Amino acid sequence: MGVGPTGKGDWLTTRVDQLVNWARKNSLWPMPFGTACCGIELMSVLASRHDIARFGAEAIRFSPRQSDLLLVAGRISIKMMPVLTRIYEQMPEPKWIISMGACASSGGVFDTYSVIQGIDQFLPVDVYIPGCPPRPEAILDGLIKLQKVIERDSLRHYQSAETAT
Numbered sequence: 687m688g689v690g691p692t693g694k695g696d697w698l699t700t701r702v703d704q705l706v707n708w709a710r711k712n713s714l715w716p717m718p719f720g721t722a723c724c725g726i727e728l729m730s731v732l733a734s735r736h737d738i739a740r741f742g743a744e745a746i747r748f749s750p751r752q753s754d755l756l757l758v759a760g761r762i763s764i765k766m767m768p769v770l771t772r773i774y775e776q777m778p779e780p781k782w783i784i785s786m787g788a789c790a791s792s793g794g795v796f797d798t799y800s801v802i803q804g805i806d807q808f809l810p811v812d813v814y815i816p817g818c819p820p821r822p823e824a825i826l827d828g829l830i831k832l833q834k835v836i837e838r839d840s841l842r843h844y845q846s847a848e849t850a851t
């Protein structure tokens with residue numbers, strides 16, 4: 687182990703972080719949670735014109751146990767929120783969340799008692815995609831932003847989380 691940029695003996699950990707983050711950001715397995723019109727727009731990103739496979743995220747999974755990216759697309763009602771939370775809890779670490787569209791991020795035009803006014807009240811959202819609905823290009827932009835979040839991740843974060851439990 688060499689001396690890293692911080693002056694401590696963390697050179698090896700830093701290099702492993704780079705390798706692991708590179709692999710993770712280019713092989714995301716999204717689980718779409720589409721509840722409304724945003725879900726339809728999301729489908730177009732998977733098709734050949736926009737081709738999300740160019741970013742390594744085409745392996746869509748409908749099981750939380752096989753996913754590392756929860757993609758919430760559409761409004762979430764109060765009754766639906768416990769289900770969404772349960773799905774998130776069933777996903778293995780490391781995991782990320784993208785909130786797609788105005789409804790998922792803030793309730794959108796549905797300023798009413800029965801609609802969650804932003805899923806980040808209950809879940810740790812990593813990236814928000816604005817729009818009603820967001821265009822496919824915006825969804826890809828959100829994915830690239832998430833890749834930059836993953837680039838900054840460190841294995842030490844998960845080690846310390848395990849030690850704390």
Ligand code: SF4
Binds near residue numbers: 722723759760817818
């Ligand atoms: S943000 Fe707009 S397009 Fe998306 S679910 Fe809400 S109303 Fe539909």
